[in-house]
Amino acid sequence: MKVAVVDNGGQWTHREYRVLRDLNVDAEIVPNDRPWSQINADAAVLSGGALSLEGTNRLGAVADWIDSVPVPVLGICVGHQFLGRHFGGKVARSPSPEFGRVGVDLVGADEPLFEGLPRHFTVWENHNDNVVEPPPGWTSFARSESCPVQAMRHPSKPIWGVQFHPEVEHTEGGQRVFENFVRLARR
Helix, strand or coil, X not given: CEEEEEECCCCCHHHHHHHHHHCCCEEEEEECCCCHHHCCCCEEEECCCCCCCCCXXXXXXXXXXXXXXXXXXXXXXXXXXXXXXXXXXXXXXXXXXXXXXXXEEECCCCCHHHCCCCCEEEEEEEEEEEEEECCCCCEEEEEECCCCCCEEECCXXXXXXXXXXXXXXXXXXXXXXXXXXXXXXXX
């Protein structure tokens, strides 16, 4: 299995790559301006990034291919925010930005992406913006005190987004999130 880690300029893009490699996944970091036709992968991770989506609906070339991408996708941080905005949700500046350790609660039914995680766990955050309303039809399945949509999934495609950073060792169960994503992508 090969996973493209789409680099959105995040400080932890190489950690995402490394976690996947540690799971014996063939991973490659690709720039976000690369067309999907030039990416050879069985799944994609949209990395976090230092940028804000304020004033734009684009994330490199990702907006050109995300609607028809034929593989599973996991958006992290700004990748999650991009998915939210692109598919019709609402992204806004958080009145209480989250940096460092944050408690996250699972809501609703069990979610396969978070299989094996407790209903409450601690994650590592680094964001000023967040998804405040998921796109129509999407399921939000985790929240924190300041972020109402910590995790969400597409209603019919294998596309997920998480606001927190599962690639950071301080995130409880972060590697499990990647293990679950890889397992779901192999289906």
